[in-house]
Amino acid sequence: MRYFKYALILTTAALLSFKLFAQQEMMDHSHMPIAVPSDTPTPALSLKLLKDSMSGYNLILDTQNYDLSVPPEGTMNMQQMMSVTTNDDTGFLQGHAHLYINGVKIQRIYGHALHLPANLFKSGINTVSVTLNNHGHMYWTAQGKKIVATLYVNDQTKEFITYRFESFPSKVENTH
Structure with a gap:
């Protein structure tokens, strides 16, 4: 009976380890950091979340020093996708958000x-x-920190937004 208990414990531990391994394998590991070049203005990001008059919510991204854009038309090779792309007119980084x-x-x-x-x-x-990302889906970092904004919202409280975190907040609202 004692061996049966040990076998059961070992089997359970093995199954839990396999489940953890499978979850880690399913996670997306393609999103790696890319540093904002020192000669480029650091992007800023703040968020607003408003209740929509019909249903759901409207998310507003307030960015500074960043050009939200679709990837260039056509095919990009891997080196182009993973590199720094800037707007020729403004000098701001180009990319999208996740x-x-x-x-x-x-x-x-x-x-x-x-x-x-x-x-x-x-x-x-x-x-x-x-998060702000380049067209290769790498997330932008500055000063060793990910450029990210997070809102904590609770539809059960009077104050809908209960907490806000912004690693590089926009200084003026409603600017792009």
């Missing part, structure tokens, strides 16, 4: 406003995070 709700990547963002359906949110506390 939207995460409750830690799950939802979509890419190529503009400053988008509608979020209510079914993306659970009742109670939710997180809405946005």
